[in-house]
Amino acid sequence: MPADTVASAASDLSATDPRQSLGEFARYLREHGFAVGYAEVELMTRSAAALALSEWGRVEAMWRGIAAGSRKQWLTYPELHRAFWFPHRVRGSVRSSGLTRRGRSLPELVRQMHSEMASAPPGEARPTWGLIDTPAIGDGESDGTPPRAQGGASRTDAFEERDFADWTSADMDRMGSLVDAFKRRLRTRLLRRLQSDRDGSVIHLRRSLRSALSTGGELVQLYHVRRQRRPPRVVTLVDVSRSMEVHAQFFMHLARAFVEVMDARAFVFHTRLAEVTPLMKRRSDRMQEKINAVSFGFGGGTRIASCLHEALHQHLGRSLGRGDLFMVFSDGFDTDEPHALAEVLAQVRARGARVCWLHPTARVPESAAMTRASRHVTRFLPAHNLASLARLPELLL
Known part of the structure; x- marks a missing residue:
């Protein structure tokens, strides 16, 4: 096939592929504080494909119930939905989302979903719109400057959108009050379980x-x-390896909040495992120094599977059961055998516990170990900034 024909076909795919439009919409919602991940985008896809073409107008109401995680988000969603899909109808000040203009409208997107769902052979894996990181026009290098889409007015603080890796020492001074606010939300969610x-x-x-x-x-x-009468038991395991050096301190604060509010058990790991629950229960300004001393000397490759296996079989015993929460804070880079992580997470799920994996990036880790183990993870949750943690208390449901 001639090179110009291939280029033309690739261009047509970029212009018509619904995955790019829905993926941009998911990123747009995340910019405004919505914790929209893989599960939410998949559900939005299925709901749109289930509608009759004549009922595409109901997409907004259905997606609103999927994306909104709080009363504020419930009230904000209609404005954001219309600003993204129908920008010509929106007046007033807007915020640039950094995303390129969509090549199709919402009705066309629903129609395309129906077309691709109907044409997929039985048994063949169907594409998950918005989950494949297709190269958006505004993300890559090009000769010209593409037009940028305009989103709705932002109601989120830029501080909440800032990646933890970009925090300054002044930002760190606010961590105490932020953790206290998180603990209040956690207690409220626990009472409403x-x-x-x-x-x-x-x-x-x-x-x-x-x-x-x-x-x-x-x-x-x-x-x-x-x-619910009995709150779930919570176990937190924080990766303190070199690749997690920047984000580990934030995850440690979150782990301590679970320890104080829910009497959770907390572990840190790298090439070996150490329990820090007693240290986190002490209200001391030197708590972080003591935890650092426990993890001192951790280095080299991260043995996630081995450490999780040790925590499950040597520390937790039979205490982990149905409905409990097994939380891992890690980037997913494991030097153990690729199949080992899937095996230990399968053992956790066999006890009826839920596995939640919090990762310090917007996207789910794609290491070999994580790819094999992903089917045993109940939920992946990005934890790279404050806005992405908005749904963390909902894990108690």
Whole structure:
């Protein structure tokens, strides 16, 4: 095939591929404080594809229930949705999102989803729109300057959007008050924790709306809940390896919040494992120095699988059970055998516990070990700035 034909085909794909449009929308929401990850984008894709073409206008309401994680986000979402998909209808001041103008409208995107879903052979893996990092026009190098899309007015503080790696010493001075605010949200979420109960008097709105996706958006079945009596046991494991040097201190503060609020157990690991729960329970200004002393000498490659196996079998024993939370704070770079991490996480899931992996990047780690182990992770959550941590207390649900 001639080179100019290949280039033309690639250009046409970039202009019509719905993955790029939905991926840009997901990044746009994250810029405004929404914690939209792989699971949310996949659900948005499925909900849009389940709608009839004549009902594409209901996409906003369905995506709102998926993306919004708080009352503030619920109220803000319609404005952001219209600013992204219908910028010509939005007036007033806007914030540049840094994303290129979309090549198609929302109705066209829904139509394209239907077309590709229908044309995919049975059993073949279907594309997950927004999860493949297609090279956006504004992200790569080009001869000309592409037009930049304009987003809606931003209501998020630039400080909340700043990566932890870019924090200054002045920013670090605010960490104490930020952690206190996080602990208050954690306590509130703990008090509101609910569990499924068909005889319960409270309707679980989000779950009911999500179940409606299988019936074309019709709310056929309502799910009821009641308050959970026993809070989940929480185990936090923080990677303090060299590659995590910048973010480890932030993750340690989060781990200490879980220890203080939920009586969690906390571990640090690199090439070996150490429990720091007793140190985190002490209210001392020298707590961080003592934790650093425990992890002193950690170096070389990170043995994630070996350390998690030791924590599960030598420290936790039978204490980890159904509904409990096994939280790993790591970038996923493991020097153990690629299959080892998947095996130990499978053992955690076999006990009925949930595995949550918090990573210091916007995207999910793509190391060989993480690729194999991803099916055993209940949820991946970016934790690279304050805005990305907005949904962290929801892990208790």
